Amino acid sequence: MPSLADNHPASGSSAPLHVAIIGGGITGINLALGLERRGVSYTVYERSPGLREIGAGIGFSPNAEEAMKLLNPDIFSTYKRTANPNGEDKFQWINGLTDELLYSLPVPKDGFLGCKRSEILEEWGKLVPPEKIRFNKTVQSVLEPVDEGYDTNAGGKVLVKFTDGSTEKADLVIGCDGIRSRLRTHINTSLSPSPFGPTAKPSYTHKFCYRALIPMPLAVEAVGQYRTSTRFMYNGPGAHIITYPVGNNSVLNILAVISDANEWADEKIHVLPGNKDDIRQAFKNFHPTVQKLAELFPEKNEAADGPIIKWGIFDTYDYPLSKYFAGRVAVAGDAAHATGPHLGAGGGLGIEDALLLAELLHKVTKLQASDGYESEVSVDKSLERALCEYNEFRYKRTQQVVRMTRDAVDLFQWKDEKVAKDGKKYGKLVTQMFHYVWHDVDLKEMVDSAKRGLEWKVLEAALEPYEKEMREAMGGGKYCEPDEDGECIHCGMACEDRMYCQAD
Numbered sequence: 001m002p003s004l005a006d007n008h009p010a011s012g013s014s015a016p017l018h019v020a021i022i023g024g025g026i027t028g029i030n031l032a033l034g035l036e037r038r039g040v041s042y043t044v045y046e047r048s049p050g051l052r053e054i055g056a057g058i059g060f061s062p063n064a065e066e067a068m069k070l071l072n073p074d075i076f077s078t079y080k081r082t083a084n085p086n087g088e089d090k091f092q093w094i095n096g097l098t099d100e101l102l103y104s105l106p107v108p109k110d111g112f113l114g115c116k117r118s119e120i121l122e123e124w125g126k127l128v129p130p131e132k133i134r135f136n137k138t139v140q141s142v143l144e145p146v147d148e149g150y151d152t153n154a155g156g157k158v159l160v161k162f163t164d165g166s167t168e169k170a171d172l173v174i175g176c177d178g179i180r181s182r183l184r185t186h187i188n189t190s191l192s193p194s195p196f197g198p199t200a201k202p203s204y205t206h207k208f209c210y211r212a213l214i215p216m217p218l219a220v221e222a223v224g225q226y227r228t229s230t231r232f233m234y235n236g237p238g239a240h241i242i243t244y245p246v247g248n249n250s251v252l253n254i255l256a257v258i259s260d261a262n263e264w265a266d267e268k269i270h271v272l273p274g275n276k277d278d279i280r281q282a283f284k285n286f287h288p289t290v291q292k293l294a295e296l297f298p299e300k301n302e303a304a305d306g307p308i309i310k311w312g313i314f315d316t317y318d319y320p321l322s323k324y325f326a327g328r329v330a331v332a333g334d335a336a337h338a339t340g341p342h343l344g345a346g347g348g349l350g351i352e353d354a355l356l357l358a359e360l361l362h363k364v365t366k367l368q369a370s371d372g373y374e375s376e377v378s379v380d381k382s383l384e385r386a387l388c389e390y391n392e393f394r395y396k397r398t399q400q401v402v403r404m405t406r407d408a409v410d411l412f413q414w415k416d417e418k419v420a421k422d423g424k425k426y427g428k429l430v431t432q433m434f435h436y437v438w439h440d441v442d443l444k445e446m447v448d449s450a451k452r453g454l455e456w457k458v459l460e461a462a463l464e465p466y467e468k469e470m471r472e473a474m475g476g477g478k479y480c481e482p483d484e485d486g487e488c489i490h491c492g493m494a495c496e497d498r499m500y501c502q503a504d
């Protein structure tokens with residue numbers, strides 16, 4: 001099937017707008033590669049000295065795979081090259097107390113593959129031309145023409161200020177700067193009066209996790225060949241473990257998620273020194289298979305010669321943004337809608353966001369270059385309309401996934417024990433949730449509808465001055481006001497239909 005990306009040149013043509021992408025994580029790099037493919041000018045600003053991801057696994061769901069194909073076929077082929085082949089095309093849940101199969105959900109053929117995070121990001125990063133990504137650039141603030149302190153010499157562009165004192169200009173700034181996004185704060189403040197005060201902040205979900213990549217021979221010794229060959233989740237009261245192989249079956253990715261009645265010690269830091277005893281304690285009443293998996297976690301963080309890391313799971317459920325943009329600043333990925341990991345959806349949603357943004361921005365450049373009325377609309381007005389479409393098509397779905405992810409972890413961790421242990425009821429719920437993430441969006445339809453909406457909105461904006469002129473030429477720009485007999489009370493003309501009043 002032809003890809004949307006097939007319609008675009010493999011980069012090159014100079015475009016009349018420039019986009020600043022803040023953050024070189026999964027979302028930022030996918031967006032960069034989508035714009036690259038469509039010849040839209042951009043620069044990525046990343047605060048780290050290089051593209052960095054932690055040593056853990058990630059699985060990309062079928063919707064994410066589809067979005068990759070449509071964004072840029074090179075994204076998809078790189079993913080396929082890096083991803084681990086499925087042992088079996090299914091996702092299997094085990095009752096963690098009895099070690100019996102609870103439910104098995106088919107995944108599309110060769111789909112929902114696991115990768116090493118560091119590897120996939122590094123490989124995608126190689127596809128971005130080096131001159132288009134700037135490292136060691138931490139955004140401090142952004143200023144738009146309406147903001148106090150805006151430098152009027154900046155020609156109406158958005159100013160991006162960095163902590164090193166430097167400044168850059170762009171027509172549009174897209175914050176792909178993750179769960180603790182500065183750009184989200186900027187938008188929320190700009191959208192005043194905001195229902196959530198000055199920060200639409202992430203909050204602690206009362207779950208924390210431990211993550212590790214275990215050498216495969218050790219994992220096989222613990223739980224056997226089959227259980228390490230494909231994706232499994234072990235559910236139980238207050239905790240669950242998920243495992244799947246990555247790195248061409250060289251390591252087993254393992255994630256233990258544990259419920260926590262306490263508050264998180266410091267909301268500004270999402271990782272804290274951990275202790276393997278947390279894991280032992282959480283799974284002490286589970287089946288020996290799960291206890292063996294729990295034992296696979298290291299006692300120490302060897303690389304840092306320190307304690308293992310405990311990750312707080314935060315999301316934007318309690319304090320969401322009310323809109324994903326303000327003026328010419330937008331957010332995408334976790335910056336817009338951070339979600340827990342339990343449906344394996346966050347990364348994929350960021351890639352879907354990137355697809356829509358890339359397509360809409362490309363459309364703006366095409367409208368600007370057209371010889372129709374649309375080209376008379378300024379770039380900034382067209383961009384604001386593009387962001388309206390982006391918000392319209394992304395807000396509902398992404399917020400729904402944030403909510404559903406909280407329900408999913410409750411299900412995995414036996415909030416309702418009866419349902420959690422009943423394979424039929426459990427299967428129905430879990431299928432609904434995963435299918436919502438995987439299939440509830442037709443990405444091509446989303447892109448086409450949003451582009452049609454943009455075209456219409458830009459045309460309306462283009463015709464506005466002509467309409468005004470015409471109204472004025474036809475009598476002051478007021479419509480007739482009919483009396484009971486259908487005659488205008490001002491000019492006396494018959495006016496069953498709306499028409500311009502001829503009175504002076």
Ligand SMILES: Cc1cc2nc3c(=O)[nH]c(=O)nc-3n(C[C@H](O)[C@H](O)[C@H](O)COP(=O)(O)OP(=O)(O)OC[C@H]3O[C@@H](n4cnc5c(N)ncnc54)[C@H](O)[C@@H]3O)c2cc1C
Nearest residue numbers: 023025026027047059139177178333334341344346347348
């Ligand atoms: C335990 C766990 C397991 C998960 N498993 C899955 C899974 O299997 N599948 C899935 O799809 N999702 C999964 N997710 C979610 C997924 O990891 C995230 O949704 C995804 O990484 C978000 O990518 P992002 O690019 O939006 O943000 P990030 O990855 O957070 O990237 C943000 C980037 O912005 C940079 N940055 C931040 N602030 C600034 C600044 N001021 N200036 C410049 N740069 C800045 C950062 O350095 C970083 O590089 C999981 C999450 C967790 C916690």
